Amino acid sequence: MTLAVFFGCTFIAFGPALGLFVFTIARDPLRIIILIAGAFFWLVSLLLSSLIWFIAVKASDPRDEPLQKGLLIFGVMFSVLLQEAFRFLYYKLLRKAIEGLVALSEDGCSPISIQQMAYVAGVGFGLMSGAFSMINLLADTLGPGTVGIHGDSQLYFLTSAFMTMVLIFLHTFWGILFFHGCEHRRWWEITAVVVMHLAVSGSTFCNPLYVGSLVPSYLLMATAAAWAYLLSGGSAQNLWRFLLCLRSGPSPQPGS
Amino acid sequence: MITFMNNSDSEEEACNERTSLMSAESPPVPSYQDGLQASEAGEAQARRKRRTGSNRSPNNIADGEMSDSGVPVRESALENEEEELTLKYGAKHVIMLFVPVTLCMIVVVATIKSVRFYTEKNGQLIYTPFSEDTTSVGQRLLNSVLNTIIMISVIVVMTVFLVLLYKYRCYKFIHGWLILSSLMLLFLFTYIYLGEVLKTYNVAMDYPTLFLVIWNFGAVGMICIHWKGPLQLQQAYLIMISALMALVFIKYLPEWSAWVILGAISIYDLMAVLCPKGPLRMLVETAQERNEPIFPALIYSSAMMWTVGMAKPDTAARGLSQQTWDAAEDGRENHRSPSHADSQMSETRSPVPTRPITSLEELEEEERGVKLGLGDFIFYSVLVGKAAATASGDWNTTLACFVAILIGLCLTLLLLAVFKKALPALPISITFGLVFYFSTDNLVRPFMDTLASHQLYI
Numbered sequence: 001m002t003l004a005v006f007f008g009c010t011f012i013a014f015g016p017a018l019g020l021f022v023f024t025i026a027r028d029p030l031r032i033i034i035l036i037a038g039a040f041f042w043l044v045s046l047l048l049s050s051l052i053w054f055i056a057v058k059a060s061d062p063r064d065e066p067l068q069k070g071l072l073i074f075g076v077m078f079s080v081l082l083q084e085a086f087r088f089l090y091y092k093l094l095r096k097a098i099e100g101l102v103a104l105s106e107d108g109c110s111p112i113s114i115q116q117m118a119y120v121a122g123v124g125f126g127l128m129s130g131a132f133s134m135i136n137l138l139a140d141t142l143g144p145g146t147v148g149i150h151g152d153s154q155l156y157f158l159t160s161a162f163m164t165m166v167l168i169f170l171h172t173f174w175g176i177l178f179f180h181g182c183e184h185r186r187w188w189e190i191t192a193v194v195v196m197h198l199a200v201s202g203s204t205f206c207n208p209l210y211v212g213s214l215v216p217s218y219l220l221m222a223t224a225a226a227w228a229y230l231l232s233g234g235s236a237q238n239l240w241r242f243l244l245c246l247r248s249g250p251s252p253q254p255g256s
Numbered sequence: 257m258i259t260f261m262n263n264s265d266s267e268e269e270a271c272n273e274r275t276s277l278m279s280a281e282s283p284p285v286p287s288y289q290d291g292l293q294a295s296e297a298g299e300a301q302a303r304r305k306r307r308t309g310s311n312r313s314p315n316n317i318a319d320g321e322m323s324d325s326g327v328p329v330r331e332s333a334l335e336n337e338e339e340e341l342t343l344k345y346g347a348k349h350v351i352m353l354f355v356p357v358t359l360c361m362i363v364v365v366a367t368i369k370s371v372r373f374y375t376e377k378n379g380q381l382i383y384t385p386f387s388e389d390t391t392s393v394g395q396r397l398l399n400s401v402l403n404t405i406i407m408i409s410v411i412v413v414m415t416v417f418l419v420l421l422y423k424y425r426c427y428k429f430i431h432g433w434l435i436l437s438s439l440m441l442l443f444l445f446t447y448i449y450l451g452e453v454l455k456t457y458n459v460a461m462d463y464p465t466l467f468l469v470i471w472n473f474g475a476v477g478m479i480c481i482h483w484k485g486p487l488q489l490q491q492a493y494l495i496m497i498s499a500l501m502a503l504v505f506i507k508y509l510p511e512w513s514a515w516v517i518l519g520a521i522s523i524y525d526l527m528a529v530l531c532p533k534g535p536l537r538m539l540v541e542t543a544q545e546r547n548e549p550i551f552p553a554l555i556y557s558s559a560m561m562w563t564v565g566m567a568k569p570d571t572a573a574r575g576l577s578q579q580t581w582d583a584a585e586d587g588r589e590n591h592r593s594p595s596h597a598d599s600q601m602s603e604t605r606s607p608v609p610t611r612p613i614t615s616l617e618e619l620e621e622e623e624r625g626v627k628l629g630l631g632d633f634i635f636y637s638v639l640v641g642k643a644a645a646t647a648s649g650d651w652n653t654t655l656a657c658f659v660a661i662l663i664g665l666c667l668t669l670l671l672l673a674v675f676k677k678a679l680p681a682l683p684i685s686i687t688f689g690l691v692f693y694f695s696t697d698n699l700v701r702p703f704m705d706t707l708a709s710h711q712l713y714i
Contacts, residue, residue, distance in 0.1 A: 030347045036662050039659050046700060047699065049714075050699040054702065080714060132652050204712045
């Protein structure tokens with residue numbers, strides 16, 4: 001494994017997220033704080049779910065393979081549910097924060113809206129999730145070794161990088177969907193997010209049959225992206241005007 | 257300690273209980289730094305650092321960022337605008353602290369992961385005389401606790417010594433101490449560091465070049481820190497010396513002792529800053545009585561210092577920070593001779609907002625800065641560096657500790673805005689850091705390793 005693999009996988013996995021961070025989050029200190037707090041909430045949820053899994057594993061027979069596999073499946077599902085629960089808790093916290101920000105501002109509006117917070121929180125969750133999945137792998141790519149020498153898939157690093165990227169995007173969109181559902185009391189949106197998350201995590205059980213995990217994940221990401229875009233006020237017309245570099249207004253001007 | 261100081265004129269109306277610790281008219285009082293951190297390696301570092309005087313800024317703690325939590329609501333409408341300003345600057349202050357802390361940690365983690373020298377066991381400091389090479393767990397635990405007790409006592413003695421020196425106005429002694437400390441840190445430790453880095457990458461360097469590089473680095477550092485220099489260069493130097501100090505601690509502290517010392521330092525910091533008879537608190541009160549800036553400890557200042565139209569030049573605070581830095585350095589350097597070790601390092605732990613001394617009518621927009629003691633930088637970096645060095649090659653643990661420390665810092669700044677008095681910067685961050693280190697290393701790592709081996713994603 002070489003530096004090419006390292007840099008390639010790093011940029012596949014984290015490139016889009018880095019772009020999102022640099023262009024939308026890095027300028028505003030409030031957003032950076034929300035991002036890091038989101039990462040912290042994801043971390044705490046992971047901690048609790050690892051604790052449960054660890055206790056279950058220690059209490060069971062380590063030689064019983066199907067049981068261990070079952071415990072792992074249980075661990076994954078429980079972790080997903082706990083992540084969504086912590087997303088809800090984070091929503092509650094940010095709601096209170098907005099009230100505080102509004103109370104403190106001169107003109108009665110908060111410097112950041114709940115939709116922006118939803119986006120940043122989603123990126124925070126996604127970045128931390130991606131980092132925890134990918135960083136150890138990236139450290140290993142710098143060392144010596146041959147991928148798949150014992151018969152495993154040779155595409156391990158590449159597919160991990162792609163999976164990480166899609167997961168970061170998914171968390172971003174889920175953040176927007178989830179917060180929107182909480183704001184407007186649409187429980188079906190929240191359930192849809194949870195079901196999507198369970199589906200994506202469940203599809204990774206097909207690995208190394210990557211077509212069973214990557215393809216559905218990317219399709220779900222496209223769906224979630226479109227849905228989040230529509231919920232954020234986007235429409236096909238907006239997109240068309242953006243692509244044609246038209247300005248919004250009564251008389252569109254070509255190019256700029 | 258972290259304090260935000262809001263130097264606007266409107267805040268100087270009266271001394272309420274919030275400003276009781278420091279009167280509005282007093283010259284900038286250095287912020288406390290948690291300083292009581294033990295200077296281990298150099299251990300003798302002066303603990304007294306913590307007093308960072310912010311120029312003339314009463315202890316008004318800006319409300320700070322509180323973006324992710326309910327912001328403390330100010331009662332009076334008069335303060336609303338002030339609060340609004342504070343809030344507007346509050347999030348920026350947090351980021352102004354996040355960036356240097358992150359940079360320091362990155363330098364330490366990068367060095368630990370690449371230069372083998374700092375993870376090799378090459379003896380211990382005299383402040384931790386008990387070895388951890390015993391076979392039984394109980395004996396090892398006992399040894400680490402004894403090491404911690406010795407270290408903390410050294411720090412307490414140093415701090416008290418510093419307070420006494422300050423009380424009896426032995427300024428020259430303190431200045432000399434600080435200068436000696438920074439000399440040793442900037443020249444000797446940098447020379448060792450450079451030597452090890454060159455060894456790791458197998459780069460040859462001749463002695464004349466080495467001499468030139470070290471001389472320039474050290475001389476510019478001394479000038480920047482103790483006299484005048486561009487703010488960013490001074491900040492960079494302070495970050496570098498904090499990283500160097502943290503690396504020395506990581507190398508020379510035995511494993512279990514390091515964790516117990518981190519925990520004990522946080523508790524000590526808490527007590528020294530908040531208890532009425534705590535050394536740091538006494539130091540601040542003495543400075544207030546005398547109406548002079550407290551002897552500066554090593555302090556990282558993020559504020560722009562406006563020299564135009566300043567009522568009081570900020571050089572005092574700067575000088576203070578340099579001195580404290582020196583003291584810390586001295587402390588560190590003289591780890592062989594504990595007799596004159598200062599606990600400077602420890603003192604420089606409280607973050608303190610630096611306020612430029614401009615009055616509002618002289619300068620429309622003042623950059624309100626924030627100060628954090630270098631001891632805080634050092635102990636944060638020690639925690640993250642130890643996590644990087646000992647967590648069985650796991651990067652997740654390092655990342656978790658990093659996020660935990662940043663969140664702790666954020667919460668501390670939030671509390672600062674709520675309570676508006678000097679607060680220790682170590683306890684919350686170090687507690688989070690320790691909790692996350694042990695839980696990530698023991699609970700999360702097996703889970704994530706199992707998931708990675710099956711290529712499962714959560």
